[in-house]
Amino acid sequence: MSKTMNDPNPLTPYARSLGIAVEGEENGAPKLYVEFDTAVEGRPGHFHGGATSGLLETAGYAALRARLAKDGRNPQLKPINITVQFLSAGKSKRSYAVGHITRLGRRNANVTVEAWQDDRERPIATAVMNILMVEKEG
Amino acid sequence: MKESPQAYPQGFQPDQASHMLAQAGHNGWLGLKYHAHGENWVELKLPWREDLVGGTGGEVLASGPIISLMDMTSGMSIWTTAKAFTPIATLDLRVDYQRPAKPHSAVIGHVECYKMTRSAAFVRGFAHDGRADDPVAHIAGVFMTIGKDPRSV
Numbered sequence: 001m002s003k004t005m006n007d008p009n010p011l012t013p014y015a016r017s018l019g020i021a022v023e024g025e026e027n028g029a030p031k032l033y034v035e036f037d038t039a040v041e042g043r044p045g046h047f048h049g050g051a052t053s054g055l056l057e058t059a060g061y062a063a064l065r066a067r068l069a070k071d072g073r074n075p076q077l078k079p080i081n082i083t084v085q086f087l088s089a090g091k092s093k094r095s096y097a098v099g100h101i102t103r104l105g106r107r108n109a110n111v112t113v114e115a116w117q118d119d120r121e122r123p124i125a126t127a128v129m130n131i132l133m134v135e136k137e138g
Numbered sequence: 139m140k141e142s143p144q145a146y147p148q149g150f151q152p153d154q155a156s157h158m159l160a161q162a163g164h165n166g167w168l169g170l171k172y173h174a175h176g177e178n179w180v181e182l183k184l185p186w187r188e189d190l191v192g193g194t195g196g197e198v199l200a201s202g203p204i205i206s207l208m209d210m211t212s213g214m215s216i217w218t219t220a221k222a223f224t225p226i227a228t229l230d231l232r233v234d235y236q237r238p239a240k241p242h243s244a245v246i247g248h249v250e251c252y253k254m255t256r257s258a259a260f261v262r263g264f265a266h267d268g269r270a271d272d273p274v275a276h277i278a279g280v281f282m283t284i285g286k287d288p289r290s291v
Binding site: 011039051053054080082083 | 164165167168188190192200202203208225228229238
């Protein structure tokens with residue numbers, strides 16, 4: 001996988017390799033999705049919990065990046081923790097995820113994320129993340 | 139992963155279940171490997187790979203693959219403790235990140251199943267990149283058994 005500087009794609013090599021892509025936004029936060037494929041399959045015909053977690057986490061960072069860009073900030077982001085709640089099995093179809101900034105401080109952001117498939121009102125998994133923001137020297 | 143409990147007459151042996159990891163699917167895509175196990179714990183290894191790095195630079199494994207590693211290691215620790223393969227679903231998984239893994243380092247996940255009830259299994263563990271006394275992350279999780287009516291067990 002080539003790594004180019006100033007890549008307009010905000011996704012990490014891991015996220016792109018897993019097949020995560022952006023499709024529009026919701027309340028200013030990028031809406032991400034991943035197609036069902038062998039790379040995300042756990043139990044036959046179902047999403048692996050780890051793949052669902054990867055989608056949630058990526059959507060959480062994307063939501064925070066979008067908000068920080070709007071505020072003119074570009075800190076380095078470091079994960080503190082993530083708690084994932086698995087609500088129902090992810091079936092063999094496209095999954096979406098979008099993050100929401102619950103609290104944005106100077107050093108810490110608290111982000112909640114929802115993932116769903118057919119029905120936006122029926123999430124398959126949710127996550128809460130704490131993310132440390134380190135402002136670059138300058 | 140369609141085996142019934144009868145597939146393991148001597149109990150579930152994680153070192154002989156490499157087909158679960160090598161299979162096509164997310165675990166195979168990540169390249170998870172068996173590392174070690176005990177009566178109620180399992181260790182799996184996530185090799186470093188260029189296309190699994192995160193966005194912080196420095197050629198460090200992303201946190202997403204580490205969640206997957208710990209989720210699968212948790213499942214194997216439960217089957218090892220239960221001495222049977224029974225379908226389970228992750229209910230809740232928490233990961234606390236202490237520090238990034240070292241550049242180009244594989245990560246080893248260690249998870250023990252410290253309590254099993256009729257319908258739930260509780261796990262805790264850590265991930266490290268070479269020294270178990272200097273972990274990169276700690277996890278705690280709860281899994282539910284599925285495919286059975288819990289009232290009948």
